[in-house]
Amino acid sequence: MPKKNAKYWLVKSEPESYSIDDLARDESTAWTGVRNYQARNFMRDEMQVGDPVLYYHSGGAEPGLVGLAKVSRAAYPDPTQFEKKSKYYDPKATHDEPRWVLVDLAFEKKFDAPLPLKELKQHEELEGMPLLQRGQRLSVQPVSAEHFKFIEKLAKAAAKR
DNA sequence: GCCAACGTTGGC
DNA sequence: GCCAACGTTGGC
Numbered sequence: 001m002p003k004k005n006a007k008y009w010l011v012k013s014e015p016e017s018y019s020i021d022d023l024a025r026d027e028s029t030a031w032t033g034v035r036n037y038q039a040r041n042f043m044r045d046e047m048q049v050g051d052p053v054l055y056y057h058s059g060g061a062e063p064g065l066v067g068l069a070k071v072s073r074a075a076y077p078d079p080t081q082f083e084k085k086s087k088y089y090d091p092k093a094t095h096d097e098p099r100w101v102l103v104d105l106a107f108e109k110k111f112d113a114p115l116p117l118k119e120l121k122q123h124e125e126l127e128g129m130p131l132l133q134r135g136q137r138l139s140v141q142p143v144s145a146e147h148f149k150f151i152e153k154l155a156k157a158a159a160k161r
Numbered sequence: 162g163c164c165a166a167c168g169t170t171g172g173c
Numbered sequence: 174g175c176c177a178a179c180g181t182t183g184g185c
Contacts, residue, residue: 012171036180058171117172135178137170 007046008148010054010131011069011105012139020055020067020110028072028106031140032080033088035100039140044075044101046142053105054143054151056131057114064116065151073104112159115151125150 011031013019023029034040053069077098080088093099121132130141143151 014171038180063172135171137179139170 005048006051007048008052008054008143008145009042009047009071010056010065010141010143012056012058014059015057015066016059019057020107023055023067023069023105023107024110026107028104030079030104031102032078034078034102034140035088035090036138036140039138040101042140042142043103047071047074047103049074052108052148054148062114062116064114065111065120065155066114067110068108069105070108071103072106075101075103078102111155113155113161115154115158120151120154123150123154 018029031043034043049071051071053071054065055067055069057063057066077095078088078100080086081090081093081098081100082095083089088100090099117131120126120129126132126147129143129147130136130138131143
């Protein structure tokens with residue numbers, strides 16, 4: 001079980017670039033390439049080791065929640081910002097003043113059945129969840145404890161169907 | 162500091 | 174592939 005003061009999160013990834021199966025295979029990964037200040041600030045200021053993280057697949061035929069990870073290392077500079085050949089290279093970032101940070105995520109579990117976005121939208125218990133807001137594009141976002149617990153229940157119920 | 166242009170995300 | 178939403182950039 002997460003610590004009492006744990007916060008809950010959600011990260012998005014396109015399964016073609018890095019899926020829950022990739023994370024399961026790697027066991028943990030550095031969450032490189034976040035280039036949005038709001039998302040960065042969540043990682044830098046609020047994500048703590050042990051925090052549970054919902055894993056969301058965006059794009060594709062059926063976007064939805066596919067599993068669970070947890071934060072395994074707190075924020076540190078994203079090395080890709082310094083790599084000229086990386087598509088995440090940022091010429092304005094320096095080692096003295098890095099602009100982008102990341103956290104490490106560790107695989108926790110893959111849901112037996114994914115929870116499609118269109119199903120999530122049908123539960124009024126999840127009303128107000130950032131993921132479900134129109135035009136919402138943040139790739140790292142907070143999840144309330146209530147929403148997180150409800151989603152855990154949904155995942156268990158979906159596995160039994 | 163405003164705001165138009167542009168680029169990206171992501172559902173459909 | 175389309176397009177709405179939104180963030181960033183850059184001219185002024």
